[in-house]
Amino acid sequence: MSEQQKQQTAKVYEVTVTAPVNIAVIKYWGKRNKKLILPTNPSLSCTLSQDHLHTCTTVRASPTFDRDRLWLNCVEERIEASERLLNCITATRQLRAELESKDPSLAPLSKWGLHICSQNNFPTAAGLASSASGYAALVSALAKLFELPLSEEDQSKIARTGSGSACRSMFGGFVAWQAGELDDGGDSFSYQVAPATHWPDLHALICVVSDAKKGVSSTSGMQTTVQTSELFPTRCRDVVPQRMEAMKRAILDRDFETFATITMKDSNQFHACCLDTYPPIFYLNDASRAIIQLIHAFNNQKVDPATGKPVIRAAYTFDAGPNAVIYAPKGAMRELVQLVTYFFPKPIDRPSQAYYSDQFGLFSESEYARLGSDIYDESVAEFKDKFSVFPPGAVRRVIHTSIGDGPRLLTSHSSSLLNDAGMPKRARD
């Protein structure tokens, strides 16, 4: 072994990153190429703050690792069983091998085994899709570990082959995923429309809705829609392209009314296409529908005296499940949290903090104590008579967060999810 090789062997090649969740305001649904995960239409999302929701992933390469291993939330997964994981690992390793072949002084990481440990800071039980943040973290970590000269857009193409919406988690702020036209997916990547700092007043309230029934997985559901919905081609061809342009303009202009209206219409149309699928796919339940009606009532409450039109102050959107994400200006959140916690009382056996944690200090201590049992702001008290209170637990958790940045590199040694031996610090059998 050469001196260089000895040094390389002794050095720890490890990277830890976090990556954010994103929630689409123009929905991705349907693939034109299943293997490469090329979508039938472009989409657009907001990246949520990693302060509240993220996936943390540590990747380490070592000549002492006899094979690739991956632990997801403390449980080892079979990498070889997942085409999507293999897509991302193989693509980045291939690029590393090309670098190494051009520069023999580089450590031969592409030939070493990898240990990958990944954890979400939100419970899987929360029902939030973790594949977007998970694959964004994985690709971001591997790109850094392998020192690949890839832009975020290039990285987004690789993340896309893990999970379509993961490509949008490669950026912070407001992110578009262009569908592209090429057969090899070379033009199907995401890009940033505006950074999080462009519109700091935009916040998000995630309402985690209980659902007894397990819905159809988005992967299989979206292809059934492509195959059977007679309305879906109209959405892809005629509706979404126009909405993409209007939404980008709305974001650049910080035009909340347009942003909100398109967001709500697009969520509804996505679920309409699910219903037009055969057999039909349902993700919204009675609690989801009640949240939709509550938000429309909230938006109809105040009228702009200048225009005589209602002032749109909130927008709902639903992914492939019953959970609502409500986008609203920060100033509307105090009222919205009162409404949601009042009409959807916390599960009986759950502590208040686990149901709703006042991350932005909207309420005084005494107000927080009364939250859910009453609506005390007069501005929204009138809703008490207009809607029915759901049984406790119909909404299991309410998370207030904001728009945030893209994947972060963590440099502190303590951030690593692997111990000195390269095994998970926390693991379950």
Next chain:
Amino acid sequence: MSEQQKQQTAKVYEVTVTAPVNIAVIKYWGKRNKKLILPTNPSLSCTLSQDHLHTCTTVRASPTFDRDRLWLNCVEERIEASERLLNCITATRQLRAELESKDPSLAPLSKWGLHICSQNNFPTAAGLASSASGYAALVSALAKLFELPLSEEDQSKIARTGSGSACRSMFGGFVAWQAGELDDGGDSFSYQVAPATHWPDLHALICVVSDAKKGVSSTSGMQTTVQTSELFPTRCRDVVPQRMEAMKRAILDRDFETFATITMKDSNQFHACCLDTYPPIFYLNDASRAIIQLIHAFNNQKVDPATGKPVIRAAYTFDAGPNAVIYAPKGAMRELVQLVTYFFPKPIDRPSQAYYSDQFGLFSESEYARLGSDIYDESVAEFKDKFSVFPPGAVRRVIHTSIGDGPRLLTSHSSSLLNDAGMPKRARD
């Protein structure tokens, strides 16, 4: 007063008819002309048997009546407040006046007041649309009273101006309403595709679903869809015309699989367009969705050994409300009634007969007694583990009926809803 006039004055000019309910399998939704009630697309329905569901209407003309009066389910209504009632009364009276002007020997009924009394034999609380049977009965009765030389197709044009779907209740069996193209509605009428006797094996099971929330009325809802849904034009232009032709063929061929598949797809697409409306319109609730999933599971249960494909034995359809109508061959009804009554137990305070009356003798006395508490046919017992039982009362009533004939003239004096003085036999203040 001439002798002829005296005789005419003494004679009682009165007609009593019943008219049926119809449930569309290709849905009417959207008007191209609101005043004339001209639809954006053709539709097709099955007429349900009047043995179980009908509107009964008595109309009487008399020179002693100083004005037109109408009682609906024992309550007097203000005719002049209803453009739709006026449409039907004015149009038929106008035609009568033309007859009288040509034949002076006719009694001058067009100049006399009318008393109209109308009753449904199903509770309004059942949540079944009664406007179709109501306007069909009204127009049918007036046409007979005035002895108008109108075909059923001509009558359907007048009924259409009362309530769009009423035009389809002018016929028994399987009925198409052609949208027409003329501005005056002259070609927008219904016609019979096949009589009820063509397919006596086709039965219907109506599941009356409880819904706390009052939905958007179909009259206002459909115009909001026309104005705001970006998917709706595709339905009207590209989807429905094809489905109409395929459905007519399926009916003529008694091809239940095609009939059922189009019925389910069209119900789903109608509700998809409601969801794509802005703000969205919801008619299906969690119980409706569960019935849909139950029917798909039922249809997937048996496989045809010859083709290897599932045997479609039931079809759901939902109008502008949460109630399901399940079309199925009579032979499948025994299993379907067991499934529905098991997963949707009767309201606690309701007698079994009021929940489900075994109109076709599907069950023995001891079987009927156990209905709802168990599924005793092995053929469907496996479903017990696959779905959750809803709380009692989620379905309030289950009505088993068949396809039936068109409006009936009742000739027995005792059928009249008016007493000798021309006032309702039963009335409430």
